[in-house]
Amino acid sequence: MSKLPEKLIVLKNTAEILKTRILFTNTQGRVPIVSDKTYSRIIETLIKKFPESGNADSEKGYFEFLSKVKDKSEDLEQVFYTFLDCLEWRDLALSTLSEVAQGMTHLKFESNPFLMTAFLDLVTLFVQIHLMISSLPERKIQLVLYYKIKSDNLYNKVAQYIVDYDSPFRKFVLDFAPSSNRIGPALVGLKDIWAKLTNVALLRKQGTLSITLNPSQLGLPAQDSIVFALGAQDKIFSWIAYGLVLCPEEFVAADYAVLLKQILQYNFNFPLHGDMVCQIHAEYIAFFEKYKSKNKNLKVAKEKKNIQEALTYSASSAG
Numbered sequence: 001m002s003k004l005p006e007k008l009i010v011l012k013n014t015a016e017i018l019k020t021r022i023l024f025t026n027t028q029g030r031v032p033i034v035s036d037k038t039y040s041r042i043i044e045t046l047i048k049k050f051p052e053s054g055n056a057d058s059e060k061g062y063f064e065f066l067s068k069v070k071d072k073s074e075d076l077e078q079v080f081y082t083f084l085d086c087l088e089w090r091d092l093a094l095s096t097l098s099e100v101a102q103g104m105t106h107l108k109f110e111s112n113p114f115l116m117t118a119f120l121d122l123v124t125l126f127v128q129i130h131l132m133i134s135s136l137p138e139r140k141i142q143l144v145l146y147y148k149i150k151s152d153n154l155y156n157k158v159a160q161y162i163v164d165y166d167s168p169f170r171k172f173v174l175d176f177a178p179s180s181n182r183i184g185p186a187l188v189g190l191k192d193i194w195a196k197l198t199n200v201a202l203l204r205k206q207g208t209l210s211i212t213l214n215p216s217q218l219g220l221p222a223q224d225s226i227v228f229a230l231g232a233q234d235k236i237f238s239w240i241a242y243g244l245v246l247c248p249e250e251f252v253a254a255d256y257a258v259l260l261k262q263i264l265q266y267n268f269n270f271p272l273h274g275d276m277v278c279q280i281h282a283e284y285i286a287f288f289e290k291y292k293s294k295n296k297n298l299k300v301a302k303e304k305k306n307i308q309e310a311l312t313y314s315a316s317s318a319g
Contacts, residue, residue, distance in 0.1 A: 004103070007096050008118040014089055015125035019273040021082040022132045026276070029079040030138050031072050031145060039065045046144045051159030053144045069145050076146040083143070084154060086129060087161045093126050094175055101179035107186040109193060113228055116186060120239040123183060127172060127242040128272045131283075134168045135276070169245055169287040176246040184250035187243045190236055191259045193229050197236070198266070237263065241270055241280060248291050252298045257306060260284070264310035268317075281311040 034043060042065050045056040056062045069076075100119050107116045133139065139162055147155040165171055176183065196202060203226075229236065240263045250256050264284070269277040284307050288300040 004096065004100055005115065005118060008100070008122055011089065011093050011096060012118065012121055012125060015093075015122070015129060018082070018086055018089060018129055019125070019132065021078070022086070022129065022136070023274045023276065025079045025082055025139070025142070026132075026136055029075050029082075029142065031069060031076070031142065033065065033068050034138055034141055043141055046148075047140045050140045050144065051156065051163050053147050053155070053159075066148060070149055073146075073149050076142055076149065079139075079142045080146045080150075080152065080155075080158065083133070083139075083158050083162065086133065087158060090126070090130075090161075090175075093122060097122060097126075097176075098178040101182040104182065107182055108189055109229065113232075117232060117235065120183075120186065120243065121235065123176075123246070124235075124238045124242045126175075127168075127246070128238075128278075130165045130168045130172070131278050132272050132276055133162070134165045135272075135278075169283055170290075172246050173248060173291075180247040180249070183243055184247035184256070187240050187247075188250070188253070188255045188259055190240060191255055191262075193226065194236060194240065194259070194262065196226060197229060197233050198262075237266065238271070241267075245284060245287060248288070248300050249293060249295065249298065251300050251303065252295060257303055260303070261306045261310050264307060265313045265317075268311075268314040281307055281314070 033039060039061065042056045042059045042062050045059055046054040048054050097119065100115075104112075104115075107119060109116055136142075140159075143155065143159055143162065146152065147159075173180075240259060244256060244260050244263075247256075264281055268279070270280045272278055285304050288303050288307070291300050293300070
């Protein structure tokens with residue numbers, strides 16, 4: 001357990017680098033010729049049975065198309081190895097998160113804020129990375145074209161990884177099954193803190209936002225956990241928004257639905273990285289509509305109305 005904090009930090013730092021590399025995949029890594037409708041039939045043939053790479057040798061203009069693609073071979077190679085590194089990071093992140101979850105009796109912001117921050121930061125980064133990957137419009141054709149040029153023997157492994165996250169929210173539930181019993185309570189434990197953070201009138205009344213109310217204490221370390229929480233407000237927002245979907249079975253308790261609605265009302269677009277965002281309301285609605293629980297008392301589909309109301313509120317608040 002003593003080395004876990006270090007592992008969490010290393011994995012977090014690596015995740016930030018991977019997110020930047022995924023942005024490259026969505027910009028410089030794209031192949032302009034793919035947008036040329038002249039080659040649409042070739043592209044359709046190549047990805048028709050993905051993750052298998054299709055055989056388009058008999059398609060008119062295929063070899064001319066492939067020769068033009070070779071000009072982007074270095075960029076396609078970077079795309080391929082970005083996905084491969086994400087896959088390997090995924091496995092390490094999940095095993096580390098599971099180890100933390102199994103080694104802790106609970107995660108509470110008030111009692112172990114630093115470990116909880118590192119843990120939930122990594123959970124959030126995991127979700128963001130895979131939402132970014134699943135939103136890349138050319139990810140499949142990029143992999144197939146790289147394989148056609150390089151014939152890398154790791155192609156099947158990477159291509160299957162991409163397919164696994166075509167429906168990312170469904171896959172997240174499977175990925176986090178060993179640790180969801182820690183993530184859910186940790187997030188719902190933030191309900192009162194979040195309510196206080198978003199109540200400016202209360203913060204002013206209690207003097208949390210004042211630097212002159214108690215001048216004799218200015219040089220002393222802050223004792224109130226809400227002060228630490230204020231510095232982590234953006235993080236807490238992302239933890240809850242991206243974390244609650246990992247533990248749908250916990251929605252049997254009313255607090256989860258209440259907290260989800262509060263968070264989804266707070267914003268319209270949810271940040272991923274750079275200029276990439278996630279309109280997470282629609283993702284929650286689509287996932288909850290299809291989610292089937294073995295618990296007959298759990299019907300998350302009924303949350304659709306609350307999420308829709310939160311979407312309407314957040315959109316109107318955004319102007």
